[in-house]
Amino acid sequence: MIVIFEFSLNKESDKTLYLQLYKKLKNEIKNNIPADTKLPPIRKLAEKVGVNPATVVKAYNLLAEDNLIYKKVGSGSFVAPTQKVIRPETGENMLEHGQIKLSENINLASAAPSKELFPVEDFKYAINQVLERDQGEAFSYQKSQGFLPLRKSIQKYFMNNGINSSLKQIQVVSGAQQAIDILSKILLDFGEKIVVEDPTYFGALQAFNSRKADIITVKMQADGADLAELETHLKEKQIKFFFTMQNFQNPTGVNWSFEKQQQLLKLAEEYDFYIIEDDILSDLYYNESRVKTLKESDEKDRVIYIKSFSKVFMPGLRLAFIILPDKLLPELLEAKYATDISSGGLTQRAFDFYLREGLLDKHIDLQRKLFRKKYNLMTAEIKSELPAEIKVVYESKGGLYLWLKLPANVDAKELYQAAVSIGLVFSPGYLFSLNNIFSNYIRLSFAAVNEDEIRKGIKLFKKIYYEYLGKEIDQEYSPLL
Amino acid sequence: MIVIFEFSLNKESDKTLYLQLYKKLKNEIKNNIPADTKLPPIRKLAEKVGVNPATVVKAYNLLAEDNLIYKKVGSGSFVAPTQKVIRPETGENMLEHGQIKLSENINLASAAPSKELFPVEDFKYAINQVLERDQGEAFSYQKSQGFLPLRKSIQKYFMNNGINSSLKQIQVVSGAQQAIDILSKILLDFGEKIVVEDPTYFGALQAFNSRKADIITVKMQADGADLAELETHLKEKQIKFFFTMQNFQNPTGVNWSFEKQQQLLKLAEEYDFYIIEDDILSDLYYNESRVKTLKESDEKDRVIYIKSFSKVFMPGLRLAFIILPDKLLPELLEAKYATDISSGGLTQRAFDFYLREGLLDKHIDLQRKLFRKKYNLMTAEIKSELPAEIKVVYESKGGLYLWLKLPANVDAKELYQAAVSIGLVFSPGYLFSLNNIFSNYIRLSFAAVNEDEIRKGIKLFKKIYYEYLGKEIDQEYSPLL
Numbered sequence: 035m036i037v038i039f040e041f042s043l044n045k046e047s048d049k050t051l052y053l054q055l056y057k058k059l060k061n062e063i064k065n066n067i068p069a070d071t072k073l074p075p076i077r078k079l080a081e082k083v084g085v086n087p088a089t090v091v092k093a094y095n096l097l098a099e100d101n102l103i104y105k106k107v108g109s110g111s112f113v114a115p116t117q118k119v120i121r122p123e124t125g126e127n128m129l130e131h132g133q134i135k136l137s138e139n140i141n142l143a144s145a146a147p148s149k150e151l152f153p154v155e156d157f158k159y160a161i162n163q164v165l166e167r168d169q170g171e172a173f174s175y176q177k178s179q180g181f182l183p184l185r186k187s188i189q190k191y192f193m194n195n196g197i198n199s200s201l202k203q204i205q206v207v208s209g210a211q212q213a214i215d216i217l218s219k220i221l222l223d224f225g226e227k228i229v230v231e232d233p234t235y236f237g238a239l240q241a242f243n244s245r246k247a248d249i250i251t252v253k254m255q256a257d258g259a260d261l262a263e264l265e266t267h268l269k270e271k272q273i274k275f276f277f278t279m280q281n282f283q284n285p286t287g288v289n290w291s292f293e294k295q296q297q298l299l300k301l302a303e304e305y306d307f308y309i310i311e312d313d314i315l316s317d318l319y320y321n322e323s324r325v326k327t328l329k330e331s332d333e334k335d336r337v338i339y340i341k342s343f344s345k346v347f348m349p350g351l352r353l354a355f356i357i358l359p360d361k362l363l364p365e366l367l368e369a370k371y372a373t374d375i376s377s378g379g380l381t382q383r384a385f386d387f388y389l390r391e392g393l394l395d396k397h398i399d400l401q402r403k404l405f406r407k408k409y410n411l412m413t414a415e416i417k418s419e420l421p422a423e424i425k426v427v428y429e430s431k432g433g434l435y436l437w438l439k440l441p442a443n444v445d446a447k448e449l450y451q452a453a454v455s456i457g458l459v460f461s462p463g464y465l466f467s468l469n470n471i472f473s474n475y476i477r478l479s480f481a482a483v484n485e486d487e488i489r490k491g492i493k494l495f496k497k498i499y500y501e502y503l504g505k506e507i508d509q510e511y512s513p514l515l
Numbered sequence: 516m517i518v519i520f521e522f523s524l525n526k527e528s529d530k531t532l533y534l535q536l537y538k539k540l541k542n543e544i545k546n547n548i549p550a551d552t553k554l555p556p557i558r559k560l561a562e563k564v565g566v567n568p569a570t571v572v573k574a575y576n577l578l579a580e581d582n583l584i585y586k587k588v589g590s591g592s593f594v595a596p597t598q599k600v601i602r603p604e605t606g607e608n609m610l611e612h613g614q615i616k617l618s619e620n621i622n623l624a625s626a627a628p629s630k631e632l633f634p635v636e637d638f639k640y641a642i643n644q645v646l647e648r649d650q651g652e653a654f655s656y657q658k659s660q661g662f663l664p665l666r667k668s669i670q671k672y673f674m675n676n677g678i679n680s681s682l683k684q685i686q687v688v689s690g691a692q693q694a695i696d697i698l699s700k701i702l703l704d705f706g707e708k709i710v711v712e713d714p715t716y717f718g719a720l721q722a723f724n725s726r727k728a729d730i731i732t733v734k735m736q737a738d739g740a741d742l743a744e745l746e747t748h749l750k751e752k753q754i755k756f757f758f759t760m761q762n763f764q765n766p767t768g769v770n771w772s773f774e775k776q777q778q779l780l781k782l783a784e785e786y787d788f789y790i791i792e793d794d795i796l797s798d799l800y801y802n803e804s805r806v807k808t809l810k811e812s813d814e815k816d817r818v819i820y821i822k823s824f825s826k827v828f829m830p831g832l833r834l835a836f837i838i839l840p841d842k843l844l845p846e847l848l849e850a851k852y853a854t855d856i857s858s859g860g861l862t863q864r865a866f867d868f869y870l871r872e873g874l875l876d877k878h879i880d881l882q883r884k885l886f887r888k889k890y891n892l893m894t895a896e897i898k899s900e901l902p903a904e905i906k907v908v909y910e911s912k913g914g915l916y917l918w919l920k921l922p923a924n925v926d927a928k929e930l931y932q933a934a935v936s937i938g939l940v941f942s943p944g945y946l947f948s949l950n951n952i953f954s955n956y957i958r959l960s961f962a963a964v965n966e967d968e969i970r971k972g973i974k975l976f977k978k979i980y981y982e983y984l985g986k987e988i989d990q991e992y993s994p995l996l
Binding site: 240 | 581582630638643652750825859
């Protein structure tokens, strides 16, 4: 399809002709012309509107800069498909998930801990103590790298968890999402190649997309990403970093094996790339002993480590930490400054107080017990209630996520819509991938629900699943005794 | 100068030759080769290392993508000057400014209000009331658009200040810097053209640079930016937005005239661009009546309005607001999500409480009186103490900044270094511009100092100024009476 334009330019105007032409074309393209329509050849259009071919070239160049048109070598210019940096459908869905009222739904989508578990009184005490002590200082601009005593207390926390880092390597940020965003700023130029696990965390994809990264995916396996697949890519392309969640990955729940961790570190050294380890869940192991972070084994300073407590503490505080290699420090500091100057003063100070009082460790221990119970309940309910064709893909004894595979003919997005209508929400799998291969997967989380809701939720899921398949569920009767 | 390489590739390796070559060249360029050195022609290098010319082309392309080399049409490839997205010297300087201890210096650099003026007790009361009321809810993830009651109370605040907006147009962010950063994300692709006032706010330049914008500058005049100069650019280039501070601009203190505001709005309509109005100081007018924001006159929804209270309230809270045109709302919400999910819950709620109690207006009235006094004192001290060749360029009766022009032969950066050594800091003018035309300008602020320090600071400035010129100051003796 080719398009013919019917307009003329104003040669009396003091606006240059090519800008006039550019605006007219832009307007047409945005409003009237479908994607992949061919634009008139340069000479033809020049003749038609009575200008020099160079004028058309300039106008087309501006349109290409706007990503409104693209050129195919030897065949001319075409209207580009409407693109947004972030896939709108996905974005809006996830935002909706975040905003769901717990009271109205059974929420198996949210991975945010339920607010009843927050240590509000303890933290209120911390805030008041800090305000008494620091007064207005707590409300001043803070250092961009973060409140020094907090950096010291989190350094100690890391050490107790097997991670040694120098104080200057620790940066305070406003949550793990900000960590990902700031790291993208310093590491990614447009078109830079990176690798992510497939599927992976939705918000990370958004941040990488916003820097127009060239995102390569490698598939997840029961013991971590497929490293053979990774190496195939590494042999062909220089990548900037590999983004990974090593423990109880979002959304699969996968826990990397120690062997694969060692292999990954070796690959990073051999093929010269960074690893960004996003650790939000390593504290939630349900076997006896804690799991290993990649950072613990990182002797060559290849791992940029993000630590957030938002899944076990209070996400509304918006606090997280980055440990990063020395040579990235100045750039990171500048990027933090350009992002929001510094993180909030009061929350940094109160969290520091809370850490020093040893309250965080106690709180996490408690959370681990509660979550373990819910994990066991949910896996049991899935096994006893749901038909055998629905499978938990990986069982990792930790974290907040269960990744379920449904039969290939089930569209999880349609299932989701049916579920919403009866007050149940979960996360359809397609949200977590750039590839179109998870349409029959879903992620269930038990973070925001209590035991009753888990039982009810799985029953409701069964109901809509059978309805979707057009099957009826047997009515259950109990004998009157 | 041309460089000759002495290395060979491993043809037995399973890494592709062009990646091997790319890495070797990258390593050489980063460590050994000065900027603007010419690289060997493609054929020569191909012969030398025994590969296909296509292999060299691929390697050179990767280096160009990394911005390590640049091509001159017809003359080959050259080593690029070391570039950082953000000019490192500037960045580090500004960060130092933000971190200076008031107790050790007379700080005429910082525009942060001194912490003695913060209403700590009132805000502590607000925090405790909110925690009593909202409990764990205050520490949950918040909606990405912001806490609804806060959006309502700030809408009312805007209305009282002449700005009408719908509720859905209001977005809560973590400070004005984050507002600039997020707006850059949704509006700027690499190479997009924008216009800024010259000089302008340092942190804005950082954010725009981080998106690799093509930044055009127009000079400031006593009544606002030079709109004739702006229009010259508009006739030639399509710009995405004009970034401006309409009232008591940073660093010049300039207050736009109503006439120029109207002209600017007309230009935006005619040449189809947005205006980002960064309003951090309109509350600090020292004449009888308040000044006009551009947003008040914005009938066509051209103005994206950023409002922060960090200069009159408590900057460590990290809160600000954006009013933006309807059609940008979905993208903004997604960008906020990808940036840090949401702003902190407790601070949003406490600030809302504080607003509703009418405490902010009272606090700002008080601040205005205090700042007016300091403004008058500082301008008087400059006039009485400093030699006539040092001029306050614009006098606008408002804000926190005085922009001083020194004689052309004075290098303000050298003067700054001399000043630091005797415990005085201010902002050298070059920080606020991409052009090299403000080397003999400085910005003084009286935000963080008391009246005594203003007097002492100007005297110290006089001292180092005369020392810099190699002049002696008359020793002053007072008669013993």
